[in-house]
Amino acid sequence: MKYYKRNWEESRGDEFDDWGKSIWYFETDNSGLPTKQMEVYASGKILKYDQTKMEDDFGGLGDQELDLDEFSEFEITELEFNKVWNED
Numbered sequence: 001m002k003y004y005k006r007n008w009e010e011s012r013g014d015e016f017d018d019w020g021k022s023i024w025y026f027e028t029d030n031s032g033l034p035t036k037q038m039e040v041y042a043s044g045k046i047l048k049y050d051q052t053k054m055e056d057d058f059g060g061l062g063d064q065e066l067d068l069d070e071f072s073e074f075e076i077t078e079l080e081f082n083k084v085w086n087e088d
Contacts (some may be wrong), residue, residue, distance in 0.1 A: 035050065
């Protein structure tokens with residue numbers, strides 16, 4: 001597994017635009033396919049997706065592999081990912 005944290009400097013651009021900017025966290029398999037995904041918004045809203053909750057009214061677990069070369073600079077430890085994943 002690999003773990004990533006990436007800031008998203010734009011708002012959603014939909015009816016939830018007032019949530020603001022976000023930080024995205026990913027756990028991926030070795031090919032880059034997300035197995036867990038979390039979006040933490042400036043407003044405090046947190047979205048979490050994994051195999052037990054693939055989607056909801058706000059979004060869903062990514063179904064495309066991340067470009068691991070592009071994401072390499074955003075790699076974090078499993079410990080850092082799990083700390084945020086288990087916060088709430």
